[in-house]
Amino acid sequence: DLQGLFEIADRGSIFLDEIAEMPMALQSKLLRVIEDGTFRRVGGVTDIKVDARIISATNKNLRQLTEERLFREDLFYRLNVIPVNLPPLRERKDDIPLLIDHFLHKYGRSSVKIDNSSMHALSNHEWRGNVRELENIIERIVTLADGEVISRDILPPEILHTSEPATVNPELGTGIDLDKVLEELEKAYLLKALDTANGVKNEAAKMLNISFRSFRHRLSKYGIK
Structure with missing residues (x-):
């Protein structure tokens, strides 16, 4: 039988990204998994036991969403056991060169270097889209780059505008x-x-x-x- 993600994560961890976007009907099912440690497969008639650590993430204010009745309050408290608040990327400028290096490796361009002028422009951009925006920019840059050095003439206008x-x-x-x-x-x-x-x-x-x-x-x- 084909296993679902919770079955695969049994005695391990499962990461649920963008938890705030989960429909109410699905929130009820997730709450049952957390409280009872059981779930049923789609179309199934028997309960399956599972023991998994749930890690969830969102860029929205879940407490506010509960007040607006857009997110279940009981599920919020069950998920909010050990909250970790990650500051926006613009407040973690020291992380930007490390993330750039990571994304260069990810897209197979680990040999590419960013010159000082370009690195300053990237480091001082506001990054309202946080890490995802940075990854998109790096993917665009390595796609357009011909050589092994990235200079400011290849940076998108929105990055240059900052400087x-x-x-x-x-x-x-x-x-x-x-x-x-x-x-x-x-x-x-x-x-x-x-x-x-x-x-x-x-x-x-x-x-x-x-x-x-x-x-x-x-x-x-x-x-x-």
Whole structure:
């Protein structure tokens, strides 16, 4: 007989990704597996015992979904035994080079190198799509790359946009935050200088006519690596 995933995971672990997208009817069945340790195959008439550790993941707020009655509250509490909150990729910039190396290996291009300018652009992108967005970008890059070195001319426009200085087009009105505007402008020029200097911080500081110590302090202020 063909075994399902829970049968295969017996005395092991099963990973359920995007748990928030699970239909309500299926949530009820999953709750039964967790509470009773049994399930039935599709079309089956006998219960099958299973002992599996369940690891689930989601990028949504399950507690909020329970309040909106879009996710079962009882299932939420059974799954939320040991929660692990993973910060977004933009807050884990040190992980980006490691992930890039992993994806280069995954797509069979482990010999490809990312030059300093491109690595700075990739490291300082916002990555609203987190690791999946990064993987998609790396897959696109290695598909288009001819040589063994990735330079910024092959990076997608949305990545390069991050390192371009912001344009100033002030529209005065209520609620403007001048300090925030100036901070964004300063950050944009820091990134642009780094890209132009191919990641050499001494050279980037000279371009902005500030000391290396001041340049390094400003990078730290904005979390720029």
